[in-house]
Amino acid sequence: MGRFDVATEGLSDVLLAWYDRHARVMPWRVAPADRAAGVRPDPYRVWLSEVMLQQTTVAAVRDYFHRFTARWPDVAALASAADADVMAEWAGLGYYARARNLLKGARAVVADHGGHFPDTVAGLLTLPGVGPYTAAAVASIAFDAPAVVVDGNVERVMARLHGVEQPLPAAKPALTALAAALTPDRRPGDYAQAVMDLGATICTPRNPACGICPWSGPCVARAEGVQADLPRKTPKAVTPTRHGTVWIARRSDGAFLLETRTEAGMLGGMLGWPGTAWDRTSGSDAPPLAADWHEVTGEVRHTFSHFHLRLVVMRADVGPDARPDRGRFITPGAFRPADLPTVMRKAHDLVHGAT
DNA sequence: GAAGCGTGGTG
């Protein structure tokens, strides 16, 4: 816990008043005034947005949210979608297990809950891809349950407000307890969004704007001038670099040879070019079919969450009767580079232009 | 508890 007791009395009201004036506008959000007038957010949209927002910025999510809700307006529509369509629509957003779990979750809501989302934290936690944060967020925002919402923003705000010096992730339980003590019974959904907005716009990781913060008065870190140093974090190991090769074969009709990656591992369930394993010793190091392969000038550089990758790209033009050992040819009309995860799209662009 | 899992923006 913090080294000093913070007078928490009335703090949530102060924050809610700030939120009423400064709430950010988001496609999945019901504005405080509308919420006060009785408008309730659609649980499907809240759930979808929260899954997309896991470790992902609001700016990156916006367009994906619009496309998903336009194509699949409700949970029943999403549950009926083809796996490949959902994965293709998610392409570029990252953390693809989220998309696989999203589909499983939608189908579970339809099959096990009559098409209605559970309205409790415990019920929501049974859905694949929904953990402590997302369950609390959906319960409070969609159903006004007084759930304790703890994401990276809340951790940072609590660490500063209370002057918590213990580094993350060890400090997580203490920060959760501090967040719980502040969570009000009144307007819990607005409160949850208010703390996250505060963390996203004022109590930012670097250069926090303490001068305009509604909580600067009681803030311990501010008083001690250490706000930019909290929360402390245990240092992470250096990022390694891995290497690999992909083969891009184009048939005379313009079809590309692609394969759907297995669900386990990197880019699971996504479309990609046949290739080697990435520095995991052996793996398949033979091309997917015999052809006159040429190494493409340049290389693909890409950084994942925990390693850098450098890919050599091989290309070949093949005849109409080519019979690959791996993958399948996808005709130009059925293929869009945008359906590929980013690293695979980079390989495509290296060969066939496009920004 | 630690490791695995994407991407694009930022300083």
Added chain:
DNA sequence: TCACCAAGCTT
């Protein structure tokens, strides 16, 4: 250029 960072979950 590069490390850090974002409304985390699963194993």
